[in-house]
Amino acid sequence: MKTILVIEDKTEVRENLAEILELAQYRVIQAADGRKGVELARSDRPDLILCDIMMPELDGYGVLHILGKDPDTAGIPFIFLTARIDPAQIRSGMNLGADDYLTKPIDDVDLLHAVELRLKKSQQSRSQSTIDGLAGLLEALQQPAGTSYPCVRFAKKQLLYAEGNGPMALYFIQYGQLKRVKTDPQGNTLITALSKGGDFVGLAALLLNMPYTESAELLTDAQVCTLPKAEFLRLLTSHPDIAAYFMRLLAIELTQRDERLLLLAYQPVRKRVAEALLLVQRTFYSPADAVGTDQLPPSQLSLTNPAMSLSRENWSQLVGASPETVIRVLGDLRTEGMLELSGSQITLLDSDRLARLKH
Incomplete structure (x- = not known):
């Protein structure tokens, strides 16, 4: 029987979660605060931890940080319980090693599915060392x-x-x-x-x-x-x-x-603008460099001759010159037939000539 530790300061929520898990044939141990949760995790070595984020004394991030530094508890699957989904909050938990998030009020089916999935992945991790090489x-x-x-x-x-x-x-x-x-x-x-x-x-x-x-x-x-x-x-x-x-x-x-630093330090603005244009093209719009395009939204798929779109601020930061200077150089390159300008969109017409400007 798998053991699950529920760390939650609200008694009603904690007992409700425990009841659902026990009905699904899990052994459940409970902690009403983060400090007690850390003690139980170290003494009982649960197979999975469900932990609230906002708690007095020691919050969920503190619990995960402490357990993550202990070799005996670092590998325990950890699911956060939260009243709201906030990208910054999720990122903090991810950085510390959280495996998943469940949003309150927690649906019974979602709870059991998340627990089952994480326990299954943990078992696979132990049996085949999580990842078998680079591929x-x-x-x-x-x-x-x-x-x-x-x-x-x-x-x-x-x-x-x-x-x-x-x-x-x-x-x-x-x-x-x-x-x-x-x-x-x-x-x-x-x-x-x-x-x-x-x-x-x-x-x-x-x-x-x-x-x-x-x-x-x-x-x-x-x-x-x-x-x-x-x-x-x-x-x-x-x-x-x-x-x-x-x-x-x-x-x-x-x-x-x-x-790139050498280019920015010693090359004139015209050459830096040319390099910035080519850098954006080959990084974001070159089919040869595209990776995982089957996972991209349609608006981000590579095109044969795309209209590149960056803000004036971003072009300025790429070139290392004022927006006014960059716009003036872009205007010169348009006059010379190397690119087209349409608002914030730039279409390269002669990449070979731009590349020669770098040398």
Whole structure:
């Protein structure tokens, strides 16, 4: 018989959950606050934990953080109970390693389905070490939301993480577009990299074990999956092919960043504008580079000759020049027949000539 720990400060809610679970032939232990919940998790080693977020003394995040640092309890499936779904709240829980969320009032069928699913996945994890190599990891991350790793939908302009924060997870973009930005003390912002569906984000800080040196902001609506730090590090140590893959990704990322910084430091604005146009084209609109396009919404599918759309602010941050300067250069390139402008949309007409401008 599987044991489930229910941590919930509201007696009526806690006892109702316990009654439903006991009817389904689970053994249930109860805790009325986070501190007692941690004690029971350590003494009874439950097969799964259901935990409220907002509690006195020690909230749900504190419970998950403490248990996640203890090797004896870190692997216990953990489901949060919450009165409302908030993307920022979900992201915090995902970063700490939460497996799922249930929204109050909790439907009986939803409760039992979530518990059954997480117990089943936990059993599979123990029997086959969760992921069987790199191919298994990539396949798991591209599954529909909630079936392998926690996935959350983000809205345009939401932050995935902020500069200066410590990394708690590796992020995988199932679909959507993202920019990574760095801001200097004067408030000037530079886009350091662009990411799309199929890309990992936050790798350098996680591997180097240092705070983020940039922020990650969504350019479009997106769906992002989270690979918790502890799980990621375990995969690196247990699967040499996964470790080699991410070391290669890190080397490529750092090399590309160095090249981009050199371009911004020494090249005139005209060349920087050309590079920015080509960077956006090959990152977001090149069919050859598209990854996982079967999972993209129709509005984000690659096109043969697409109209690229970014705000004046984003073009300015990509080029490292004022919006007025960037607009003037774009106007010159239009006059020379290299592109078309229509409001915020840009269509490249002669990518070869733009590429030659870089040299």
